[in-house]
Amino acid sequence: MAVTIKDVARESGVNISTVSRALNHGYGVNEQTRERVVAVAARLDYRPNRVARGLVTGRTHSLALVLSDIRNPFFAELARGAEDAARAGNCDLVLCNSDLDPDKQMQYVRSLLEKRVDGILMNSVAVLSREQQARLAACGVPIVLLNRSALNRAFSTVCADNETGGALAAKYLLGLGHRKIAHLTGPREHGNLSDRTRGFISTLQSAKDPVQPIVLRGKFNFSGGCELTKQLLDEHPDVTAIFAGNDVMAFGAVRAALDRGLRIPEDLSLIGFDNIEFASVIHPPLTTIHQPMYEMGHAAIEILLRLARDKNKQVPEHRTLGVELIERQSCRQLSCINSIAVNSCNRPASC
Amino acid sequence: MAVTIKDVARESGVNISTVSRALNHGYGVNEQTRERVVAVAARLDYRPNRVARGLVTGRTHSLALVLSDIRNPFFAELARGAEDAARAGNCDLVLCNSDLDPDKQMQYVRSLLEKRVDGILMNSVAVLSREQQARLAACGVPIVLLNRSALNRAFSTVCADNETGGALAAKYLLGLGHRKIAHLTGPREHGNLSDRTRGFISTLQSAKDPVQPIVLRGKFNFSGGCELTKQLLDEHPDVTAIFAGNDVMAFGAVRAALDRGLRIPEDLSLIGFDNIEFASVIHPPLTTIHQPMYEMGHAAIEILLRLARDKNKQVPEHRTLGVELIERQSCRQLSCINSIAVNSCNRPASC
DNA sequence: AGAAGATTCGCAAACGTTTGCTATTATACA
DNA sequence: TGTATAATAGCAAACGTTTGCGAATCTTCT
Numbered sequence: 167m168a169v170t171i172k173d174v175a176r177e178s179g180v181n182i183s184t185v186s187r188a189l190n191h192g193y194g195v196n197e198q199t200r201e202r203v204v205a206v207a208a209r210l211d212y213r214p215n216r217v218a219r220g221l222v223t224g225r226t227h228s229l230a231l232v233l234s235d236i237r238n239p240f241f242a243e244l245a246r247g248a249e250d251a252a253r254a255g256n257c258d259l260v261l262c263n264s265d266l267d268p269d270k271q272m273q274y275v276r277s278l279l280e281k282r283v284d285g286i287l288m289n290s291v292a293v294l295s296r297e298q299q300a301r302l303a304a305c306g307v308p309i310v311l312l313n314r315s316a317l318n319r320a321f322s323t324v325c326a327d328n329e330t331g332g333a334l335a336a337k338y339l340l341g342l343g344h345r346k347i348a349h350l351t352g353p354r355e356h357g358n359l360s361d362r363t364r365g366f367i368s369t370l371q372s373a374k375d376p377v378q379p380i381v382l383r384g385k386f387n388f389s390g391g392c393e394l395t396k397q398l399l400d401e402h403p404d405v406t407a408i409f410a411g412n413d414v415m416a417f418g419a420v421r422a423a424l425d426r427g428l429r430i431p432e433d434l435s436l437i438g439f440d441n442i443e444f445a446s447v448i449h450p451p452l453t454t455i456h457q458p459m460y461e462m463g464h465a466a467i468e469i470l471l472r473l474a475r476d477k478n479k480q481v482p483e484h485r486t487l488g489v490e491l492i493e494r495q496s497c498r499q500l501s502c503i504n505s506i507a508v509n510s511c512n513r514p515a516s517c
Numbered sequence: 518m519a520v521t522i523k524d525v526a527r528e529s530g531v532n533i534s535t536v537s538r539a540l541n542h543g544y545g546v547n548e549q550t551r552e553r554v555v556a557v558a559a560r561l562d563y564r565p566n567r568v569a570r571g572l573v574t575g576r577t578h579s580l581a582l583v584l585s586d587i588r589n590p591f592f593a594e595l596a597r598g599a600e601d602a603a604r605a606g607n608c609d610l611v612l613c614n615s616d617l618d619p620d621k622q623m624q625y626v627r628s629l630l631e632k633r634v635d636g637i638l639m640n641s642v643a644v645l646s647r648e649q650q651a652r653l654a655a656c657g658v659p660i661v662l663l664n665r666s667a668l669n670r671a672f673s674t675v676c677a678d679n680e681t682g683g684a685l686a687a688k689y690l691l692g693l694g695h696r697k698i699a700h701l702t703g704p705r706e707h708g709n710l711s712d713r714t715r716g717f718i719s720t721l722q723s724a725k726d727p728v729q730p731i732v733l734r735g736k737f738n739f740s741g742g743c744e745l746t747k748q749l750l751d752e753h754p755d756v757t758a759i760f761a762g763n764d765v766m767a768f769g770a771v772r773a774a775l776d777r778g779l780r781i782p783e784d785l786s787l788i789g790f791d792n793i794e795f796a797s798v799i800h801p802p803l804t805t806i807h808q809p810m811y812e813m814g815h816a817a818i819e820i821l822l823r824l825a826r827d828k829n830k831q832v833p834e835h836r837t838l839g840v841e842l843i844e845r846q847s848c849r850q851l852s853c854i855n856s857i858a859v860n861s862c863n864r865p866a867s868c
Numbered sequence: 869a870g871a872a873g874a875t876t877c878g879c880a881a882a883c884g885t886t887t888g889c890t891a892t893t894a895t896a897c898a
Numbered sequence: 899t900g901t902a903t904a905a906t907a908g909c910a911a912a913c914g915t916t917t918g919c920g921a922a923t924c925t926t927c928t
Contacts (some may be wrong), residue, residue: 168657170914181878186916196876216632217571218914227570228611228632235597237794242593246586249614258628260579261612263600277609281579283568306519388794417798424800443588443739447768449775449800508883521884532908537886547906569884572913 169210178206189214211272211307229470230278231463232262232271233289233312238414239442240459241289241493244312247463248287255471257284266356268293279305282351285470287463288312291321293355308473308480308496310466313357322482324466326457328358331489332365334455335409335437338491343500344407344435347379350394350419351411352386361410362439366409379409386411391418399426406500409437413442413454416496420448435497451494458487520561528603529557540565540626559762571633580821581629582814583613583622584640584663589738589765590793591810592640595663598814599638606822608635617707619644630656636821638814640664642672644706656865659824659831661817665709673824673833674815677808679709683716685806686760686788689842691724694851695758698730701745701770702762710737710762713790717760719822730760737762750777757851758786764793765803767847771799802845809838 175182180199187195188203195203206212220226229252233241245261252259260283264271271294278286285308291299302309303320310322339347349366352359363381370377380402384393391410395418398405410416416438420430428434430450438445441456469483526533531550538546539554546554557563571577580603584592596612603610611634615622622645636659642650653660654671661673690698700717703710714732721728727750731753733745742761746769749756761767767789771781779785781801789796791808820834 172914183917184877185881187877190916194876199876213627213631215572215914217568217577218883219916220568221572221885221914222916226881234588236600237590237593237597239588239590239593242588244589245612245925246614249587249612258611258613258632260609261582261596261600262609263597276564280564281609349590388642388798411600417795421798444768444795444799447739447772447795447799523884533885534887534909535907538907541886545906550906566884569913570886572884572915573886575913 168215169172169212171212171214173210174203174207174212177210178203179265193498198280200369224282225284225474226282228258228260228281228283229257229474230260230262230274230283230286231485232264232274232278232286234266235263236261239441239444240412243442244463246488247460247465249463251464251467251471255467257471259467266290266293268295268298272298275302275305279307283307285309287466287470290357291399292393308470310469310473312462312466313361319482322468322469323484324462324487325361325485326462326487327489328361328457329365331439331455331457332362332367332409333369334489334491335439336366336369336373336463337499338437338453338493339407339409339435340370340377341399342407342435342497345377345500346402346405347409348398348402348405349379349381349409349411350391350398350415351381352390353383355388359379362411380405386415388414388418388421389492391415392422393418395419395422396426399423399428405434408437410436410438413438413440413445413452416452416454417444417448420452431496431498437497441492445492446494450496453494454492455489455495456492457489462487519566520563522563522565524561525554527562529554537710575633575816576635576825577633578608579611579632579634580608580818580825581611581613581625581634581637583615583625583629583637586614586738587612590795591763591765594793594810595814598811599818600814601683602815602818602822606818608818608820615640617644619643619646619649623649626653626656630658634658635825636660638817638821639709653826659821661820661824663817664712665812670833673820674835675813675820675838676712676836677708677813677838678840679712680716681810682790682806682808683718683760684720685840686713686790686843687717687720687724689788689804689844690758690760690848691721691728692785693758693848696728696851697753697756698728698758698760699749699753699756700732700760700762701742701749701766702732702734703741704734705709707737713762717754722811731756737766739765739769739772742766744769745775746770746773747777750774750779753808756785758848759788761787761789764789764791764796764803767803767805768795768799782847782849788848788850792843796843797845801847804847805843805846806840807843808840813838835842 171182171185175185184195185203188200192200231245246467249259262274264274274353283310287310289312310324314323351363356362370379382398384390384394408419410419416436419436423430430436438452438454441454445452445454465485522533522536526536535546536554539551540558543551582596582599587593600610613625615625638661640663642662661675664676702714705711721730733749735741735745759770761770769789770787774781774785781787789803789805792805795807796803816836
């Protein structure tokens, strides 16, 4: 069927081992024969079979990206950074959507191990049992995790400074004078979100005049943000500010607020986390914590490539990337005097 | 290193061929020995090496998805559909971002062919030269294209009914009384966008009272939509409606309009294409043409799986999936009388 | 010119499977 | 009991590479 190394060897009158050497590096092969072989290979349009090569070298030049859902713009951005880095390292990237389902996740990993990928970049293993994590750590292929797992230092990790991000959000809302503050987040097992929550709450509680936020947990997607906000507005109609665990939840909160006839930021201040592209597009432009998603994906794959390179020294690497607050127009100063000063109050008559 | 079929064979006292048969299907192997082998394999935690298997079977159980940029929510949705279908077919999916660069695209294909993927799903080959397309068609692996390529019927195709979608947008804007209409789109080579443009323009031109739209071509992403709209507003300040070739461009148009102090839909009507999730989130919620992105990805991979299944009968398959107009709040009736009737005019005093 | 060393290249094993063929044993039937 | 047939399992080739080793040739130096 396809043209193999044997065809090239026969056609250029040398042994297959010479063809292999000529095409791969050229050491130990005469310059003239090398040129001849290369020419023949080009003429026959020879494509080395990387499956066969992988079998003998033990490297497949494939990396895997296991994340919850590529439709989350955060992961799309991250995936792009990862893919670019993989490509630069001459690897390709297989995509797996786990939906954070532990069974699905382990099933993916099994399949990836059978396929002998050179490394795996995972969104989260926090949902896995301790035993499953141990099995993972012992599986032989390098694994980089995207959230800091304080428990298991067997893995390399890349993460944004989520805790600091949460703290930034808290300081910002406090600075604007908010006291009745809510926080929308996901289940406790979710590492990233939990770190944000921790930073947020502890900063609020350690203020000169401590604040105890209302914390609601649920699905951390658009509909989750929407539902939690509606629930919040029912139970605590007096909240003045919401910190959403991610931008997509914040978008859900915007929708819920609109449905209830509330305006942002006039009636409700809102701050997100992630700074995905559409955060600047929605009305009003969303104030949020920026995390360098592309760079995280890129950095994670670079670690993976290094780990895959020399199988012997498998020392885990940990990288934390900085976050920053992007101030837009979804939060307002609470005190009326100040709000007139910054001209963010549309109802001066009512002040 | 890893446990191989030989280890299982030795441990259970049979030949490796028996192990292979026992684990794969069980034909021609005694029930008792089968059970014994299975037990041993489980005890040793044996994982068959799919690289080796792929070498002999000629199938890698990998499919590839070559698209312009996963960060485009359209492609993220599509990728999710594709991945789900691939997983259901026991394949995994490698992700490639081509940025629609012909060189990059061919480079990806070369690499994928070397890796012997079982099939390739491509966003677009329209940017490729006729010769490159011919090479692609002859490469031996099944290829499904995402846009209808009227030229080359060698490939299978899956597409939304883009032309009808463009026509729907045109009819809708005409129905609202618009006459000064602009259309933002990408380069002529872009199959999808061109079909939309064709349907849009021909419908406008074949109206009782024909309209000639202003067509602007540029980058078909957020910043492209933004820049084109600014250019449009500079050159044609009297336009009343814009049809953006996709939602992301529409979002760019929203941003540009806001920057120029124009309100949507009061000062400018806007209709998009795709109906990505955030179309319903932005302010105002975007009227757009829905195309079934998840289903398209799913359908394309199903075709690929079928094609990969029996290598002999390689008859291309073509599937067109329907679109529909989602009416939200980004377009207004032009005539003032009507607009009062439908209460979409916020400035009754000026009417 | 002869020896030592370098260069070039072929041979064959190895990677871990699947699978056609054959040998052996068990089963059925006359 | 003997023979035809079916069930079971082993042997070995094949898939397409890479790579260690050794043979042959060429180069260089004394």
